[in-house]
Amino acid sequence: MSSKPVIVVGAGPVGLTAALALRAYGLPVVVLEAGREGRQRPGSRAIFTHSQTLQILDRISPGLGAELYEHGVYWNTQRTFFAGKEVYAKTYPDPPAGSYPHFTSLPQVQIEAYLFARAVASGVDFAWEQEVRDVHADEDGVTITTAVGREWHADFVIGADGSRSVVRKQIGAQMEGSKDDGWYIVVDVDELETPALPQERHFHYAHPAVEGRNVLVVPFAGGYRVDLQLVEGDDPDELASPEGVRAWLDAVLPPGYAERTSWVSTYQFLQLVAHDFADPARRVLLVGEAAHLFAPFGARGLNSGVPDAEAAAIAVAAASLATNRGAAKVPVEAFALARRSAALFNRDAAGEALAHLRPDPETAARIREAAERAPQDVEASTWLEKAPYGPRGVHTAETVYRY
């Protein structure tokens, strides 16, 4: 077994998870990160962390899932409205003591802070301001060159360098899929003591206060995420400007919240999956947004990046024990197949959610008819509630063992 550290490129949440998982298998790790030490990452991004993700984090760093759960919030009431009329409401019982609920909700910056603290404590080395420019992988190993001209050598590399991944481009992996034409504005607001908003998730089809646009309000620890779906003819820049945001937030939230925005961003969502999750020599493995990009409905981004990272670490640990190159390629091949298949599932599931949110005339009519029958018609009511998030199910690392 080689004593060279495994290189992880990118200290985002998925790279940090991969580094922790490699340490759980006793492998030395160095993380190459383009940013400087102590950087503040802009934006808010993931909030919704599935219980399967917490379980994986507990496996790779005992107690980490529980730490996230304790600092997150869980709401057990969900409501759906159509043009202001409530068409679905359900309150789930609290989970049994000692088990996680389906999810916890906290900002990605906090998730990253907990992961980083664990990574440091577990002995992961970090090399900051090492922007990877060139990756060369062959039968003998991997050589990485960074923007400052430093060379790094490893037997295995995990590429977790996000959506514009240089590692992905360098190994020749192509992104396949599409871009959704619709625009969305995502805003985070800080919590107010009064008037307090309920700890409930509300989805509004055709919100009457914003001229029939769809609106989603989701609590997280310390605040609320509000998504506004724009319609044909809307100007995203205008609606995302400080005045634009204030106007529509005031219309959908109680007074005061429009003054409490902590983050505003405008999105068109990509639905892309790399054609291969590893290089031809099976030494460089792609994980997280380096390998796939999904629209966030159903919260499949980070929640699938974490199982990617665990599966990649398991593959590298097994490959490191192999006594010849042929044997070493097998677990990497299995990783690439399993996690690509999970990504395709997730891309298509997020695609179904997108199609529901930007319906063709037939689906739009079906939504209106269902809204007329709901909430009395339980099937119609449940469909209206579930469809904006796509089909249920996440692929977890267990999928890997099917190969």
Ligand SMILES: Cc1cc2nc3c(=O)[nH]c(=O)nc-3n(C[C@H](O)[C@H](O)[C@H](O)COP(=O)(O)OP(=O)(O)OC[C@H]3O[C@@H](n4cnc5c(N)ncnc54)[C@H](O)[C@@H]3O)c2cc1C
């Ligand atoms: C509005 C929104 C809401 C979302 N909500 C959810 C949610 O609720 N649940 C969920 O599961 N997911 C959600 N996601 C998706 C989630 O945010 C992403 O899946 C996640 O951030 C991906 O993490 P990553 O580590 O793969 O990439 P990133 O977070 O992009 O990290 C990449 C890291 O690599 C570094 N890097 C980049 N290039 C280089 C280079 N050349 N050399 C060295 N380092 C480099 C970067 O500096 C960065 O630190 C959401 C996304 C959005 C936009």
